[in-house]
Amino acid sequence: xxxxxxxxxxxxxxxxxxxxxxxxxxxxxxxxxxxxxxxxxxxxxxxxxxxxxxxxxxxxxxxxxxxxxxxxxxxxxxxxxxxxxxxxxxxxxxxxxxxxxxxxxxxxxxxxxxxxxxxxxxxxxxxxxxxxxxxxxxxxxxxxxxxxxxxxxxxxxxxxxxxxxxxxxxxxxxxxxxxxxxxxxxxxxxxxxxxxxxxxxxxxxxxxxxxxxxxxxxxxxxxxxxxxxxxxxxxxxxxxxxxxxxxxxxxxxxxxxxxxxxxxxxxxxxxxxxxxxxxxxx
Numbered sequence: 356x357x358x359x360x361x362x363x364x365x366x367x368x369x370x371x372x373x374x375x376x377x378x379x380x381x382x383x384x385x386x387x388x389x390x391x392x393x394x395x396x397x398x399x400x401x402x403x404x405x406x407x408x409x410x411x412x413x414x415x416x417x418x419x420x421x422x423x424x425x426x427x428x429x430x431x432x433x434x435x436x437x438x439x440x441x442x443x444x445x446x447x448x449x450x451x452x453x454x455x456x457x458x459x460x461x462x463x464x465x466x467x468x469x470x471x472x473x474x475x476x477x478x479x480x481x482x483x484x485x486x487x488x489x490x491x492x493x494x495x496x497x498x499x500x501x502x503x504x505x506x507x508x509x510x511x512x513x514x515x516x517x518x519x520x521x522x523x524x525x526x527x528x529x530x531x532x533x534x535x536x537x538x539x540x541x542x543x544x545x546x547x548x549x550x551x552x553x554x555x556x557x558x559x560x561x562x563x564x565x566x567x568x569x570x571x572x573x574x575x576x577x578x579x580x581x582x583x584x585x586x587x588x589x590x591x592x593x594x595x596x597x598x599x600x601x602x603x604x605x606x607x608x609x610x611x612x613x614x615x616x617x618x619x620x621x622x623x624x625x626x627x628x629x630x631x632x633x634x635x636x637x
Contacts, residue, residue, distance in 0.1 A: 379440050381420040384414045424467065437478065439479045456484060509523075534572065542576070544603070574612065574614065578620050596621075
């Protein structure tokens, strides 16, 4: 894993993601090497920025992130409901050789969250690694939401598609610690595979077990896997996703969990659920 630094002219931007608002990508590229395929990697290859996954793992940290926020927050504050970290990278990047979060990345991410909160802006965080326990001690806004991506409990699937991420068990445990400390937690169950890709889903109890493992969270996002030929070749893919979406809805309503089912993943799209991720100023 190679870490270098870069500067940018801007950082905050409005996202087009259906449940999103504003976002920050203060790291370029990613060490996780996800091969679903990764949408960010596809974009990078399309515009000739990088050609291989090895290049993508050579990450660059935006060293002037805090200075940019000092300039941009006053300009956009009245338009921002919350800022998400991150859609194109991971805010708690993992060094697979040292088996730890990259310290420089973690420090910058936590400092950004604090700066947003100091300016009465809510932060939402999503990682495929571990949420650091330092968050609990920082006296950050109680409106913040901390999440993990979780699409399986099958480690064989993770080794194939999310090779350099934390184990699912460790990921859930780090989220549970924040929940137990009274912080808001969420799960991003996307991009969700079909049984052709994850054999644990061939048994209906596999999905039930996955849902039960995250029954403590406050919110769940569920979305289908796109851009994978094996999904499109799966004869019953649409019915599969419709059925899984129904299960997520039933589970969440029974448990009192807020949810958002992404477009094209359920029979009838409900735009109203996008609002569950929007709150007032911190």
